[in-house]
Amino acid sequence: MAKTNRKTRGGRIRRAGIVLALMAVSFLAGMWTHGALDRPLFADAGLTYIGDIPVLTNYIPAGSRARPGGLREIKYLVIHETDNFAAGADAAAHDSFIHQNADAASGVVSWHYTVDDHQICHHLPDNEPAYHAGDGMEPNGGNQNGIGIEMCVNEDGDYEQTLRNAEQLCARLLVEYDLKPAALRRHQDFSGKVCPAKLIGSGRWEEFCAAVEQQYDALRAAGAQ
Ligand SMILES: [Zn+2]
Known part of the structure; x- marks a missing residue:
């Protein structure tokens, strides 16, 4: 027994x-x-095109002051505008700017994507934090957990087309990182700075979010078929 x-x-x-x-x-x-592609958790989505909009990747060198490094959880898409109205201040110009200032002694800034009316420049892997939301490395904050997206406002650009391109980028990133449209944030939500200024000033933030949600729903529906 x-x-x-x-x-x-x-x-x-x-x-x-x-x-x-x-x-x-x-x-x-x-x-x-x-996420949508069953890729490893800590990996950039590796976008090269969104529809017919090219995504040009040119990362800030690892170890530079503007690239603090470390991997984080992506919780938000943080929307900005460059506030640079000069002719020629497009995504490529901002890509040059961010590289030239990556090791500036003070006032270091960095973000993930710059969108203009014909292309998107990708400056940092999505899974790394950056300095764009003005909230330091606050846990659960815009820098620590957001993908920073700058929209160009250059006077020789088509701002409406830039908005369309940014909407498509946002919808795609939401799907890639398994986020909901509620993850959209303004820079203003983290630091109080009125940014994206033109979109806020013209009372179009809600319209932008609705357009992203529409694109997001379309991508989800297409993915489910
Ligand atoms: Zn901003």
């Missing part, structure tokens, strides 16, 4: 061990894959 009990207990322990091992494997598998 004692022998049978020992056997039963041994069997229970083995079964419990197997169950725990299976739970650990499924937990790790869940950690490792994420």
